[in-house]
Amino acid sequence: MMRPKATYVRPGTLTEAVDLLQDLDDRCKLLAGGTDVATELRSGAIRGRCLVDLSALPELKGIHEAEEELVIGSGVTLSEIASSAGVARGAPALAKAAAVFGSRQIRNMATIGGNICRASPAGDTLPPLYVQDAELELTSSSKTRRVSIRDFIQGPGRIDLKAGEILKCIRLKKAADFTMHRFDKIGNRKALAVSIVNLAGLVALSPDGIIQRIRLAWGSVAPTVVRSSRVEAFLTGKPLRMETLDQAYPLVQDAISPIDDARASAAYRRRVAVGLLFRLTTQQESPDSIMDIA
Amino acid sequence: MEPCRQVPVAFTINGRAVSLEVAADETALHVIRDRLLLKGTKEGCGIGECGACTIVVDGKAVNACLMLAAQLQGRNIMTVEGLIEKHELSVLQKAFLEDHAVQCGFCTPGMLMSSCALLKDKPRPDKGDIVDAISGNLCRCTGYQQVVGAIQDAARRLFGEKA
Numbered sequence: 001m002m003r004p005k006a007t008y009v010r011p012g013t014l015t016e017a018v019d020l021l022q023d024l025d026d027r028c029k030l031l032a033g034g035t036d037v038a039t040e041l042r043s044g045a046i047r048g049r050c051l052v053d054l055s056a057l058p059e060l061k062g063i064h065e066a067e068e069e070l071v072i073g074s075g076v077t078l079s080e081i082a083s084s085a086g087v088a089r090g091a092p093a094l095a096k097a098a099a100v101f102g103s104r105q106i107r108n109m110a111t112i113g114g115n116i117c118r119a120s121p122a123g124d125t126l127p128p129l130y131v132q133d134a135e136l137e138l139t140s141s142s143k144t145r146r147v148s149i150r151d152f153i154q155g156p157g158r159i160d161l162k163a164g165e166i167l168k169c170i171r172l173k174k175a176a177d178f179t180m181h182r183f184d185k186i187g188n189r190k191a192l193a194v195s196i197v198n199l200a201g202l203v204a205l206s207p208d209g210i211i212q213r214i215r216l217a218w219g220s221v222a223p224t225v226v227r228s229s230r231v232e233a234f235l236t237g238k239p240l241r242m243e244t245l246d247q248a249y250p251l252v253q254d255a256i257s258p259i260d261d262a263r264a265s266a267a268y269r270r271r272v273a274v275g276l277l278f279r280l281t282t283q284q285e286s287p288d289s290i291m292d293i294a
Numbered sequence: 295m296e297p298c299r300q301v302p303v304a305f306t307i308n309g310r311a312v313s314l315e316v317a318a319d320e321t322a323l324h325v326i327r328d329r330l331l332l333k334g335t336k337e338g339c340g341i342g343e344c345g346a347c348t349i350v351v352d353g354k355a356v357n358a359c360l361m362l363a364a365q366l367q368g369r370n371i372m373t374v375e376g377l378i379e380k381h382e383l384s385v386l387q388k389a390f391l392e393d394h395a396v397q398c399g400f401c402t403p404g405m406l407m408s409s410c411a412l413l414k415d416k417p418r419p420d421k422g423d424i425v426d427a428i429s430g431n432l433c434r435c436t437g438y439q440q441v442v443g444a445i446q447d448a449a450r451r452l453f454g455e456k457a
Contacts, residue, residue, distance in 0.1 A: 005299045005317075005318070005319075006299070006317070006318040006319035007297035007298055007299050007318050008297060008298065008299075008301050008318035008319075008362070008364045009295060009296065009297040009298070010364065010367070011295060012295075016295065020295065024297070028297075031362075033360075034360065034361060034362050034365060035342060035357070035360040037362075038321060038342075038359065038360040038361065038362060039341045039342065039360070041319045041321075042321075042340055042341065042359075047319075050297045051297075051318055051319070051362070051364075052297075053362070053364065053365065055365060079354070102342075102430070103342075103345065103429060103430025104355055104408065104426065104427055104429065104430050105342070105345060105348055105355050105356050105357045105360075105408070105430045106342055106357065106360070106430065108351075108354040108355060108356050109356050109357070109360060109361065190429065191429035191430055192342075192343055192429075192430060
């Protein structure tokens, strides 16, 4: 029996792309940077599909900074995010996550839209987007809609992307009123590590060290990124000290549901999830999460 | 515009204009090695982890194994073969040789392309920049110190002492 052969198409504009998707069946596979799709083609996880390359669409490019909002095109690469002054101002935790994403080579190709749509529990751009309540703009030939990232990502690899839709951009309210913007990641090595646990944290501290507002999002400790209103409410109004964070231990344990996998055990993830929280008491990210100088 | 199995692509590689048809699911690495017979670019892991297949596309280092051949369309590609200058090794290549940054040599083309992209972007890199630039390139022989040293040497020879 003949296996169906893969096909490829690269639309030049967003209109062309959504018109094209209307005519294609659900056997099409969208790609932007192509880094994940290339490995899936190699392993045989996908074969005989129609590959729709979105990398030429100008509408998916660019980072636009407005007064209170940051709009990031889904086709923006991780390198562009890591070096963007607008992202550094409006979403510093995302900039930090982008800087330690994959390797230089992968950051030069991989896009934020691809990382979101992959919906990996360990995706490094996701916790920073969750703490800023990112909204995603999805476009099809008939309509445009917005959905929060929490509703869009439904499980590992499962997203609320309807047939014919393309993720156009990510909208973030700038996190200007927070004093701490953190992204910490634990992996087996510094470069090219899939996160064992990661944590994005935004904290607004009063001059005397009281947590006025806090948002926390853990990755790789549940099927999707975890934000816990109970943990956040518990910590609000309390001093940012080890004792306070330690008291949140049981609440954090309730919020997460990690698994054993090839990278780490569930028990280890449970301890590290709280360990990363403790790091909020230090001024900077741990040396592990930034590039070490040999 | 129709999806097709064979995709016509035209691009520049090491200064030479090339046009050919590639399969929809073929990688850039396959085209470079097996169609254009530029065997300097190596296939190590094939999944973007080792960096042996690093090439420079429009000035940026990327993994050729993670790039679809169809995505070569309109791009300017440089492989390790393109480093040579007037039949002589480039300053960067000579520095690798002289500083013993090459042992088995399998990672070397990728290391060279990552560092070539770095030096174009940042002619006077500090050690941290260099370590960052080659952190996606695995080497199982040298222990990296000689590689970092060679890149520092090349930068010095090309652009003078670090500011």
